[in-house]
Amino acid sequence: MLATAIIVFREVLEAALVIGIVLAATQGLARRNVWVSLGIVAGIAGAGLVALFADVISAALAGAGQEVFNSGILLFAVVMLGWHNVWMRRHGREMAQQMRDVGQAIKVGDRSMYMLAVVVGLAVLREGSEVVLFLYGIAVAQQDSSRLMISGGLLGLLSGAAMGLLMYRGLLRISSRYLFTVTTWLITLLAAGMAAQAAGFLTQADLLPPLVQSMWDTSSILAQSSIPGRVLQTLVGYVDHPNGMQVLFYAATLVSIAVLMRLYGNAPSTKVQTVNALGT
Amino acid sequence: MGVKYWVAVLGLGLSLATALPLRAADLPSYNLSVKDGRFMPEKLEVPAGQKFKLIVRNEGSGPEEFESSDLNREKIITAGKSAVIFIGPLKPGTYGFYGEFHPKTARGQIVAK
DSSP states (O other): OHHHHHHHHHHHHHHHHHHHHHHHHTTTOTTHHHHHHHHHHHHHHHHHHHHHTHHHHHHTGGGTHHHHHHHHHHHHHHHHHHHHHHHHHHHHHHHHHHTTSHHHHHHHHHHHHHHHHHHHHHHHHHHHHHHHHHHHHHHHHTOSOHHHHHHHHHHHHHHHHHHHHHHHHHHHTSOHHHHHHHHHHHHHHHHHHHHHHHHHHHHHTTSSOOSSSOSOOOTTTSOTTSHHHHHHHHHHOOOSSOOHHHHHHHHHHHHHHHHHHHHHHOOOOHHHHHHHHHHO | OOHHHHHHHHHHHHHHHHHSOOOOOOOOEEEEEEETTEEESSEEEEOTTOOEEEEEEEOSSSOEEEEETTTTEEEEEOTTOEEEEEEOOOOSEEEEEEETTSTTTOEEEEEEO
């Protein structure tokens, strides 16, 4: 049972941390919980589908289907995360003003939650499909009684969720003046880490060259397979011996998001000024 | 963000997926099988300094995930299927791998010489 719990925990951990960060980044937005719940529910449904069609996905694209699928999902999430940062930078102030009005708050919340709900859904889908396949494997092999399997799975799920909750609670302790800056950074690093993971899948399938097999090796200091290693992998994209392409994707994502935030994040919002002018 | 946006995203994704050059490289390949939480063989010798294909066949009744942090690889293999994993070129050394779904028993090593 404990073995089941640990494996489920390791899989749930990543999605839980992503949800924790998203919740902190959207603190105070109307209908936030609805959007995050929608993301989770859609992700779970998607995870079931992906597990069901695992054979089809794996066999697609001359055997590279699984890697292309995983990297596609990761890169899509990267785009959503980057977009969210740019969007928030551009509309953050305008939102704060509009949020005083209840009706507006709901509209504003919906607009800004949209992308992050997709990110939550994709994270749950990716990790969840592995959990489903793993539990299915246990059920088929009948290693454990189904009661033990279910309690192990639940224990893993709850401990994973607890880590996400810890992440969220921890972030909320940050003074609200800095919270936005911190979550913006976390989301940027999350995106960069996901991009590096995607590059890893694409090199595994031989669709991209690794450039350099191993840029460095810190596995003796902090192994990526350990729980702290996993946490850091999700949060900042830690890889104990990344290949060159992974480092390149990581850096390119950091730079792209920073540049896009500068280019498109600071445009003055004339709409709000007009509305304000009319209001006074 | 309307329907057009999603169509564009989907279109971009599909064209990327089909445009990717699926190189069926003529690389040496090595076979590994896994059955109900055991790899066969548990020690695989490969030449160092050369890229190769690892073909992992799952002969068990449930899915398995081939995972190796030493090699930076992870791939799920459903029951009765094989998966191709591109590895290397490796420096001489020993690289551990394991079955994520049976981490206690499914363990093996690739030795690059």
